[in-house]
Amino acid sequence: MEIGEFNASIRSAINFFVEQDLWRSTVYEISLPRSMEFNKLNLTTKDYTAVYDRGLSLSHYNLLLTDFSYFQFSHMSPSEYALAYYPNPRLSGSPEAIEFYRDLEKERDEGLLSDEEFSELLTEIPSKIFIPRVRFEYSGSQYRNVQHPGAHFHIGMSGEDRWPSARKLSPKSFGLLMAKFYFPSTWWQHSRFSRPDDEQHLHLADCLDNKLLSSIRLDGVSQFFSDDEKMGFHFAALQGPPA
Structure with missing residues (x-):
C-alpha cells in the first residue's frame, strides 16, 4: 500500500468514527511518526497498562475515541506497515x-x-483490561513461510503469537473491524443483520457490514501467503458468493 493510499485510509477511518459519535480527538491524519520513548517501553515490558498510559500521555496516536482507546497507524514502505488498537484498560469493554x-x-x-x-x-x-490490544502487521522483509506470516495479527501482549491472514488490511478496514467487535451497540444498530431476514435487502446501502466488506475488497490479498499457509488456520474474507 502506497503512502498516499495509507494516509487517505487513515482519514477515512477518522471520518467513520466521527460519523458514529465515537471520536474524541485526532493528532495525526497521516502515518504516525516514530516515538523512541514509546517504542522502547513497548519492547521492554509486558505491562499493558504502562504501555497504554505512555502512549496516551505522549499523544502518540492517530485518533482517540470517546472511551480513551486509541489507534496507531504506521507506514514504513508499501510492503511494511502496522495498525494497532489500544483499548483503555480501565474503561473499554x-x-x-x-x-x-x-x-x-x-x-x-x-x-x-x-x-x-x-x-x-x-x-x-x-x-x-477487558479488551486486548490488537495489532495487525504486514511485512515482506520479515516473511518466513509458515514461521512468520507476511500478514498477521498479534492479540494481547505476547508478541510471539502471529495469527496469519490471507488478506491485507488498510487503516479503514482495521478501524471498522475494531468497531464491529468492541463497539457492538454502535455497530449492530447500523447493520442489516440486525433486521428481520425479509427486510435485510432494504438496508444494503447503509449497512456497516457491507461497508466493511467493500473496504476489505479494496485492500486486496497478502502478497506473502504460501500454499502451505493456505492449508493451515488463517483469517480470510470474501470466501462466499457476493451479497
Missing part, C-alpha cells in the same frame, strides 16, 4: 466503568469536582 467515568465527568463540568479531584478519582478506576 466495561459499561459500568464507562458509566462511572461519565458521572465523574458530569460532576466536574457542573463544578462539583475540581480538575484535581476529577483526575485523582480517575486514577482509582482499576485496570482490568
